[in-house]
Amino acid sequence: EDQVTQSPEALRLQEGESSSLNCSYTVSGLRGLFWYRQDPGKGPEFLFTLYSAGEEKEKERLKATLTKKESFLHITAPKPEDSATYLCAVQANNDMRFGAGTRLTVKP
Amino acid sequence: NAGVTQTPKFQVLKTGQSMTLQCAQDMNHNSMYWYRQDPGMGLRLIYYSASEGTTDKGEVPNGYNVSRLNKREFSLRLESAAPSQTSVYFCASSESHRNYGYTFGSGTRLTVV
Numbered sequence: 001e002d003q004v005t006q007s008p009e010a011l012r013l014q015e016g017e018s019s020s021l022n023c024s025y026t027v028s029g030l031r032g033l034f035w036y037r038q039d040p041g042k043g044p045e046f047l048f049t050l051y052s053a054g055e056e057k058e059k060e061r062l063k064a065t066l067t068k069k070e071s072f073l074h075i076t077a078p079k080p081e082d083s084a085t086y087l088c089a090v091q092a093n094n095d096m097r098f099g100a101g102t103r104l105t106v107k108p
Numbered sequence: 109n110a111g112v113t114q115t116p117k118f119q120v121l122k123t124g125q126s127m128t129l130q131c132a133q134d135m136n137h138n139s140m141y142w143y144r145q146d147p148g149m150g151l152r153l154i155y156y157s158a159s160e161g162t163t164d165k166g167e168v169p170n171g172y173n174v175s176r177l178n179k180r181e182f183s184l185r186l187e188s189a190a191p192s193q194t195s196v197y198f199c200a201s202s203e204s205h206r207n208y209g210y211t212f213g214s215g216t217r218l219t220v221v
Contacts, residue, residue: 031207034209041214043198043200044212049209087151091207094164095153095166096141098152099150101150
């Protein structure tokens with residue numbers, strides 16, 4: 001069965017303190033790995049798609065990377081507005097399977 | 109740009125009542141989805157419609173039915189609500205069923221008492 005595990009569950013950073021979020025997965029025939037951002041009371045917002053091991057995508061202070069077993073979301077010099085829950089999802093043959101998310105808090 | 113619109117935003121039902129959650133998208137997307145989100149469990153797929161005229165079960169379909177009314181609209185029906193269906197429900201759409209990120213609505217918070 002396809003599984004997606006995100007760690008840590010919660011992460012508190014000081015403004016400017018860089019860190020990484022992890023998404024490990026077990027799936028047969030990965031078609032794509034997706035990262036989303038979710039703010040409280042809102043729906044997830046699509047950030048990146050990664051299709052193959054070694055691929056990287058960047059957007060402002062965020063960089064996503066992919067290996068054959070896991071993906072990392074690196075956050076460089078975060079700001080308070082980066083506070084949100086970050087969701088990872090994988091797609092194999094059919095539906096997109098989501099992890100439980102990492103709740104990121106960035107303190108000024 | 110409205111994107112994906114869900115109604116209602118909040119709803120309280122009594123056990124055994126029925127209701128329909130509405131979803132509409134204005135991006136000309138082919139695929140539409142219904143997810144539920146519960147604390148600590150992530151988003152779980154209830155039903156999806158890969159294209160107009162088709163619907164398929166997801167991970168947790170029991171107790172729900174769906175209708176793809178046309179390309180824009182995809183509704184979720186609870187025939188006899190149960191407390192276990194208390195959750196936040198999200199509708200999403202994508203250009204195609206595979207290899208594309210989803211655009212989500214803002215959700216419906218449903219409480220069944």
